[in-house]
Amino acid sequence: MTQLNFSPPPPLTEATEKLRAEVRAFLDREMAGMTPAQRAASWVGRSPEFSRKMAEQGWIGMAWPKTYGGHERSALERYVVLEETLAAGAPVGAHWIADRQSAPSILRFGTEEQRQFFLPKIASGECFFCIGMSEPDSGSDLASTRTRAVAVDGGFKINGTKVWTTGAHIAHYMILFCRTDTKPADRHSGVSQFIVDMKTPGITVRPIIDLSNEHDFNEVVFEDVFLPESALLGKSGDGWKQVTSELSYERSGPDRFLSTFPLLTEALAMLGNRVDDRSAIVIGRIVAHLVTLRRMSRSIAGMLQRGEDPAVQAAVVKELGTSLEQEMVEVLRLIVDVEADLGSDNAYTAVLAHMMLHAPSFSLRGGTREILRGIIARGLGLR
Amino acid sequence: MSETANLLREMSERLFGEICDKSLLIAAEKGEWPAALWSAMEENGLTNALVPESAGGAGLGISDAFVALRVSASHAAPVPFAETLIAGWLASGAGLAVPSGPLTVAPVRTDETLQLEKRSGGWRLTGRAHRVPFARHATAIVVLAKAGDTPHVAVVDPGRCKIEHGHSLAVEPRDDVAFDCELGPGDVRAAASGVDVATLQAFGAAARAMQISGALARALEITVGYAQERVQFGKPIAKFQAIQHNLAMLAAHSAAANAAADMAAEAAERGMNRLVIAAAKTRCGEAAGVGAAIAHAAHGAIGFTQEHTLHFFTKRLWSWRDEFGKESDWSLELGRAAVAAGPAGLWPDIVAA
Numbered sequence A: 001m002t003q004l005n006f007s008p009p010p011p012l013t014e015a016t017e018k019l020r021a022e023v024r025a026f027l028d029r030e031m032a033g034m035t036p037a038q039r040a041a042s043w044v045g046r047s048p049e050f051s052r053k054m055a056e057q058g059w060i061g062m063a064w065p066k067t068y069g070g071h072e073r074s075a076l077e078r079y080v081v082l083e084e085t086l087a088a089g090a091p092v093g094a095h096w097i098a099d100r101q102s103a104p105s106i107l108r109f110g111t112e113e114q115r116q117f118f119l120p121k122i123a124s125g126e127c128f129f130c131i132g133m134s135e136p137d138s139g140s141d142l143a144s145t146r147t148r149a150v151a152v153d154g155g156f157k158i159n160g161t162k163v164w165t166t167g168a169h170i171a172h173y174m175i176l177f178c179r180t181d182t183k184p185a186d187r188h189s190g191v192s193q194f195i196v197d198m199k200t201p202g203i204t205v206r207p208i209i210d211l212s213n214e215h216d217f218n219e220v221v222f223e224d225v226f227l228p229e230s231a232l233l234g235k236s237g238d239g240w241k242q243v244t245s246e247l248s249y250e251r252s253g254p255d256r257f258l259s260t261f262p263l264l265t266e267a268l269a270m271l272g273n274r275v276d277d278r279s280a281i282v283i284g285r286i287v288a289h290l291v292t293l294r295r296m297s298r299s300i301a302g303m304l305q306r307g308e309d310p311a312v313q314a315a316v317v318k319e320l321g322t323s324l325e326q327e328m329v330e331v332l333r334l335i336v337d338v339e340a341d342l343g344s345d346n347a348y349t350a351v352l353a354h355m356m357l358h359a360p361s362f363s364l365r366g367g368t369r370e371i372l373r374g375i376i377a378r379g380l381g382l383r
Numbered sequence B: 001m002s003e004t005a006n007l008l009r010e011m012s013e014r015l016f017g018e019i020c021d022k023s024l025l026i027a028a029e030k031g032e033w034p035a036a037l038w039s040a041m042e043e044n045g046l047t048n049a050l051v052p053e054s055a056g057g058a059g060l061g062i063s064d065a066f067v068a069l070r071v072s073a074s075h076a077a078p079v080p081f082a083e084t085l086i087a088g089w090l091a092s093g094a095g096l097a098v099p100s101g102p103l104t105v106a107p108v109r110t111d112e113t114l115q116l117e118k119r120s121g122g123w124r125l126t127g128r129a130h131r132v133p134f135a136r137h138a139t140a141i142v143v144l145a146k147a148g149d150t151p152h153v154a155v156v157d158p159g160r161c162k163i164e165h166g167h168s169l170a171v172e173p174r175d176d177v178a179f180d181c182e183l184g185p186g187d188v189r190a191a192a193s194g195v196d197v198a199t200l201q202a203f204g205a206a207a208r209a210m211q212i213s214g215a216l217a218r219a220l221e222i223t224v225g226y227a228q229e230r231v232q233f234g235k236p237i238a239k240f241q242a243i244q245h246n247l248a249m250l251a252a253h254s255a256a257a258n259a260a261a262d263m264a265a266e267a268a269e270r271g272m273n274r275l276v277i278a279a280a281k282t283r284c285g286e287a288a289g290v291g292a293a294i295a296h297a298a299h300g301a302i303g304f305t306q307e308h309t310l311h312f313f314t315k316r317l318w319s320w321r322d323e324f325g326k327e328s329d330w331s332l333e334l335g336r337a338a339v340a341a342g343p344a345g346l347w348p349d350i351v352a353a
């Protein structure tokens, strides 16, 4: 049948639950001073200091080989740390991208030298990455990238502009996606990835302030930026295949349905025991969706661990997950009678405001809703 | 998937695929009992899957047995398979002999209770149960009734009850049964420890969740196939992006229903964990509604006819989502549990689910 297969997730074990208890104790201790509004930022909230502490616990690079500074724990143990930090609203943003997708890409496609250089640094919580995919004229149509790498003596020269680059202002490196061949056989070939040191001369990072008045993403301009040959990630011309594999990591995790979880906990805190049946039904329905998404997302973690390619399943989880995140804002606002206000002393009121202002981005970042539905449709054989 | 589950799936695919065709489904809507289908199911040991081997059954776990249940639903099998599985489990769990033939259970609605009173030389069973699936075709109704405060299980001959015929949207029998009969001492036993009407409702909900996942998978398959064949504006409608996106959502909800139903089956096996089943039935019920709507939209008028097979599946989706608690019933229970857990307890509860 036409089913998209989600095999049963690997079961929880004594080891995962012991780890879970450790993570909860750590978060209780380390997050004691954080305001609810800070927790609401979830995996976009950045604290290099917090990232270093996570690394000290061995919770960055958990599933990589020890030779690269990893901890050789299972994909499921890693999943426990991810979901516990998200549920609590921990400020994991600084290392999130490196741990989620940059390092797995380097591990998979990088040279031995690159692995030895980057992975231990990432695992130590002192090396942050950003994603250089989108451009002013190349958003959903990623293959239309105009940023160019031209082969020069000893390396490449880069020119072009990346945009919406989350965390570029604090990142040490970027994985850059750009064109290396201007006359390719088809539009998906002739593109490549590079690991770019953000301190390289010729790179300018300009802040872009978002509608909530925060500085999360940036414009990154490359002017005659020289990269040594060793900066190439994977094979020249293989960029499309590599970026597709990277996106499975980017799209399937618990960050795609737990971004608004702090809103649900604040709603419960605000409502206390004064919950009528209608409101209880709204809350219960959200819980039903969360429990199901969590199973689907853990199932993908298992597939990734076994080396399978769950790109379509990842699109399903992101599409259902971000829809739920957005809907949570819409339905919870109707059962707790406050007007959203970022500056409010009331935790729920401030968190609601944060979520409402950020909700539109949930189904844009990491690939838009329409693009994800297109990927699922292709998986069904419709295109 | 376990070896047993794989074998069961293959065997069920063959069995239902061969016998459960369109003419059988049409005849069933007209009131005919599909005797050949049922015998084949019995011969292959499907119907007593949850009865222990010591009591003459196949002694399977719930997750494995539900693999066959999902397949039966993906063929819209118009038989009380889920009900017979549950009845066998309930009766054998109480130490009662499990009759052969199609079985059903009562009550299927939480707001109904049946009473048992001890009489000299036996019991007297009274009460009414509404919308009991396939009661008219059952060789026995396995009933959960209260004797005083304790739940008891009784095996009742439908011939001794007053049965009024009714139907689900899929034109499956849903009969009102009035019980007022004497039962022998061997027909009644105390229910297995921890089993009461709420357990029966949860088990029924887990079964309906599994059935929804099977029927929705078929609706997806039929719809994808149709979209690739139907030509308008000079190309298959599957080439239109609006259609592609709608079918992507149908596939997403179908995948979610599958995951939720698997979860419910495991939860049923692990001591009938109510909250997990509540989540699964809620999620599957929602998927049923969204999925059926998309499937029909993509079919245009032909899907709205008796002639086309889609309705055998969508009508079952619409009726199954209402049975053994609808989304709102189970969400209410989940929501109250979330409120009771409070802000600090909710996440640990979700993880434990």
Ligand SMILES: Cc1cc2nc3c(=O)[nH]c(=O)nc-3n(C[C@H](O)[C@H](O)[C@H](O)COP(=O)(O)OP(=O)(O)OC[C@H]3O[C@@H](n4cnc5c(N)ncnc54)[C@H](O)[C@@H]3O)c2cc1C
Pocket: A130, A131, A132, A133, A134, A135, A138, A139, A140, A141, A163, A164, A165, A166, A167, A217, A361, A364, A365, A366, A367, A368, A369, A370, A371
């Ligand atoms: C908060 C945030 C953080 C981000 N962080 C990063 C980052 O770190 N790195 C990075 O590279 N990018 C980042 N992005 C960019 C993100 O990946 C893009 O916004 C996204 O890919 C869409 O591109 P676009 O904004 O150019 O919109 P467009 O591609 O112009 O899309 C506009 C609309 O047209 C629709 N559309 C486009 N093509 C089709 C089609 N074929 N069929 C149907 N509809 C279509 C889209 O779905 C959308 O609704 C971030 C975005 C946000 C909002």
